[in-house]
Amino acid sequence: MPSTPHRWITTPLTAGLVRGALDLEPTAQGILPHRLPAWARDQNTDGQLAMAESQPSGVRLVFRTRATAVELDTLPTKRIYVGAPPRPQGHYDLIVDGRPAGRAIATGGNTVTIDLGTGALEHGTGPVATLRFAGLSDEDKTVEIWLPHNETTELVALRTDAPVRPADASGRRxxxxxxxxxxxxxxxxxxxxxxxxxxxxxxxxxxxxxxxxxxxxxxxxxxxxxxxxxxxxxxxxxxxxxxxxxxxxxxxxxxxxxxxxxxxxxxxxxxxxxxxxxxxxxxxxxxxxxxxxxxxxxxxxxxxxxxxxxxxxxxxxxxxxxxxxxxxxxxxxxxxxxxxxxxxxxxxxxxxxxxxxxxxxxxxxxxxxxxxxxxxxxxxxxxxxxxxxxxxxxxx
Structure with missing residues (x-):
């Protein structure tokens, strides 16, 4: 949880802040970015595809702000393969005005354990994780938080110590x-x-x-x-x-x-x-x-x-x-x-x-x-x- 709640501004997580996703599904915790729309997911019968499209490769939060600190609450789903080497942890990349500015890992979260021999799945639940990026300049800037390309990730809350507004993407193909x-x-x-x-x-x-x-x-x-x-x-x-x-x-x-x-x-x-x-x-x-x-x-x-x-x-x-x-x-x-x-x-x-x-x-x-x-x-x-x-x- 945030260390100084009185300083933080919570901004609703809406489509105007999320790029690279084709659908945002409301969940009990927040929103789940999808890379296929709901109608396409309804036509799919393959568990592998369902897992892949829910992993937010290329999906990122993008906004303008003068904030010097940003917190993002997420609920990742981490895969565990029985009998195989551990999967690498999913990373969140922070980009400020087009330049790398930080990287974080979400601890906790849900799990799905997959038996490679039988294909059996077992689901486990875990806590929401809080990522914190601090020490940013107080200048107006474009902030991007790229979500892990290999972990299904529910977005729960976004907090900053200065107001946030959507970034303009016009002019870019x-x-x-x-x-x-x-x-x-x-x-x-x-x-x-x-x-x-x-x-x-x-x-x-x-x-x-x-x-x-x-x-x-x-x-x-x-x-x-x-x-x-x-x-x-x-x-x-x-x-x-x-x-x-x-x-x-x-x-x-x-x-x-x-x-x-x-x-x-x-x-x-x-x-x-x-x-x-x-x-x-x-x-x-x-x-x-x-x-x-x-x-x-x-x-x-x-x-x-x-x-x-x-x-x-x-x-x-x-x-x-x-x-x-x-x-x-x-x-x-x-x-x-x-x-x-x-x-x-x-x-x-x-x-x-x-x-x-x-x-x-x-x-x-x-x-x-x-x-x-x-x-x-x-x-x-x-x-x-x-x-x-x-x-x-x-x-x-």
Missing amino acids: TWLHHGSSISHGSDAASPTTTWPALAAARGGVELVNLGLAGSALLDPFVARTIRDTPADLISVKIGINLVNADLMRLRAFAPAVHGFLDTIREGHPTAPLLVVSPILCPIHEDTPGPTAFDFSRLGDGRLLFTAAGDPADGAEGRLTLNVIRDELERVVARRAANDPNLHHLDGRDLYGEADHRELPLPDRLHPDAATHRRMGERFAAHAFASEGGPFAEAEG
């Missing part, structure tokens, strides 16, 4: 990105250092991150969500989760991609739209899914992934990353003849063979913090390049 756990931020160091957050900062754009761990599966309700969400720039990173889940065969893949892009274009007919294929992942380059857990290194504190498919099954239409890359390139080339604002990026330009030799994927599937930074820098250099970049600002 909005970039909406959809992808897998890599886009969600798996194994990034903090919410502002996921590769999409880093790229957005370099590009000077407002981020809406629809990176959904394990769940970039061409779901029609996700396409409709993108269609209906205001955005100036859109990118979709497609492929790895389809292999992970062994979800569809080659016959269904290209038509599904066409349908996904058709739906996006219904709401954004001329917005720059960048289709990104998978980054390098050696276990699945030529071996289909499904992806399975490899427990052989648990004694060393490492949970690895392995490809459970058979390379010979590619002849039967099972998807590999190389097959997906080829198909995506063909789909985009075919559509681009009538859609000059549609673009393609080979994911290996973000992380390829040379990168893997230098920075191998620690669990064989997800990049580490250094690789997130490299990918963010490369995406920004490609997409926001002043000359020829698909997201370059138009002159005039």
Whole structure:
């Protein structure tokens, strides 16, 4: 609880202070940011997606204030995997006038314990946590608190020692990105250092991150969500989760991609739209899914992934990353003849063979913090390049 209650001003947590969320669900404690709207969540039947979309990757509180101290009460939900190494704690990043100014961890909160062997879930309850950022200047400034990208987080209360008002975002373009756990931020160091957050900062754009761990599966309700969400720039990173889940065969893949892009274009007919294929992942380059857990290194504190498919099954239409890359390139080339604002990026330009030799994927599937930074820098250099970049600002 705050140490000097008489000094504090409590500001209601409303949509005007929250960016990057598509819905704010009222709860017994406060509000729960969601990255999919309620109607889309109602069409979902997958627990993995439900968990992913409730984790607020890219969601942040943004406001103007002269406050020298800020307190935020939150109720996180922390995941515990039975038999696996502990998950890293979720971080809250403080940004003041665009510059890093602090970082905090919420202790306590709820838990969900997951048995990797059986899939069984056990829920536990815990106390609300209070984060405190102090020692800020008393000048009028823009304050951002980025919520943990990997922890479902209810917002309970915001207190400051000076009044708060919404910050003006006019004049900045909005970039909406959809992808897998890599886009969600798996194994990034903090919410502002996921590769999409880093790229957005370099590009000077407002981020809406629809990176959904394990769940970039061409779901029609996700396409409709993108269609209906205001955005100036859109990118979709497609492929790895389809292999992970062994979800569809080659016959269904290209038509599904066409349908996904058709739906996006219904709401954004001329917005720059960048289709990104998978980054390098050696276990699945030529071996289909499904992806399975490899427990052989648990004694060393490492949970690895392995490809459970058979390379010979590619002849039967099972998807590999190389097959997906080829198909995506063909789909985009075919559509681009009538859609000059549609673009393609080979994911290996973000992380390829040379990168893997230098920075191998620690669990064989997800990049580490250094690789997130490299990918963010490369995406920004490609997409926001002043000359020829698909997201370059138009002159005039």
